[in-house]
Amino acid sequence: MTTTGLYSQTVPLKGALNFRDMGGLVTVDGRKVRSGIIYRAGDLSGLTTDDIAQLSKQKIKYIFDYRREDEANEKPDPEIGSAKLLRVPVIAEDNIAEQVSKVKKKEDVFKHYTKETFLTLYSTFPVRNASYQALMNLLKEPEKNLPLIHHCAGGRDRTGIGAMIILLTLGVPFSTVMEDYLYSNVALATFHEQMFLQAEAALVEEEFLQLKAAFLLQEEYLLATKSAIEEIYGDFDTYLYLEFGITNEIRKKIKDFCLQE
Structure with missing residues (x-):
């Protein structure tokens, strides 16, 4: 594994997309997230036999x-x-992103990826979302449910928000969480470039430039998540309690299991 200090450790798997160990990140009290207990990733369907053996x-x-x-x-x-498979979709049937998913023509899908769309998604996803509630229910009993892998298609947006919630719960400062989030632009550079090539062939220049400006991860997206939580709940501690039922006592138990000196 490659340790960066500012973001998760990349796990060298041949068939995985953006697969990282969230261990090694430093909390505000000077402890570190333990390695080998929480992994974040994109699509797992390409894992090779050797990859699966390594993860097993x-x-x-x-x-x-x-x-x-x-x-x-x-x-x-x-x-x-x-490992047990648990799938709880972030995107509900009536969510704006579901409408994007139903668009059949590839060029029309590309046109939906605007900054306004991403900001809307990032500000609505973390609130009263059954997916993140199910995730944090697992984290409430770490001795029983960890290690775990949480993932989406690219391991960047839905997984990025899930990673933010986990890391802030563990006491990792938001500045580090942001660095870890933005690292997906590096980890997914090839994936993004391939998508941009497809988009360039399907869109007129103005539309393509709009897509390219909006699609890469940027600070304002995750800041929209943080701002939405603070606007609705006041602060992250209150969010943890009202959204997930995580008391100070439960949070201490999670930290004691997931952190090391």
Whole structure:
């Protein structure tokens, strides 16, 4: 694994997209997130036999999937040891992003990816969302449910918000969370470039430039998530309690399990 100090450790798997160990990040009290207990990732359907064998040694207990049913059916998660598969989609039927998913023409899909769309998604996803509630219910009993892998298609947007919630719960400063979030632009550079090539062929120049300016991860997106939480709940501690039922006592238990000196 490659340790960066500012973002998650990249796990060298041949068939995984943006697969990272969230261990190693430093909290405000000087402790570090333990390695080998929480992984973040994109699509797992391409994992090789060797990849699966490597991950099986980690005794993964849950694979938590943020994707919609159609995404999961098209690229199903593989079995990794005795890990349980739990899929709770972030995107509900009446969500704006669901409308994007129903657009059939590729060029029309590309046109939907605007900054305004991303800002809307990032500000609505973390509030009263059954997916993140299910994720944090697992984290409430870390001794029972970890290690786990949480993932979506690219491991950047839905997973990025989930990672933010987990890391802030553990006491990692928001500045580090942001660095970790933005690192997906590096980890997904090839993936993004391939998508941009497809988009350039399907869109007129103005539309393509709009897409390119909006699609890469940027600070204002995750800041929209943070701002939405603070606007509705006042602060993150209150959000943890009212959204997930995580008391100070439960949070201490999570930290004691997930952190090391």
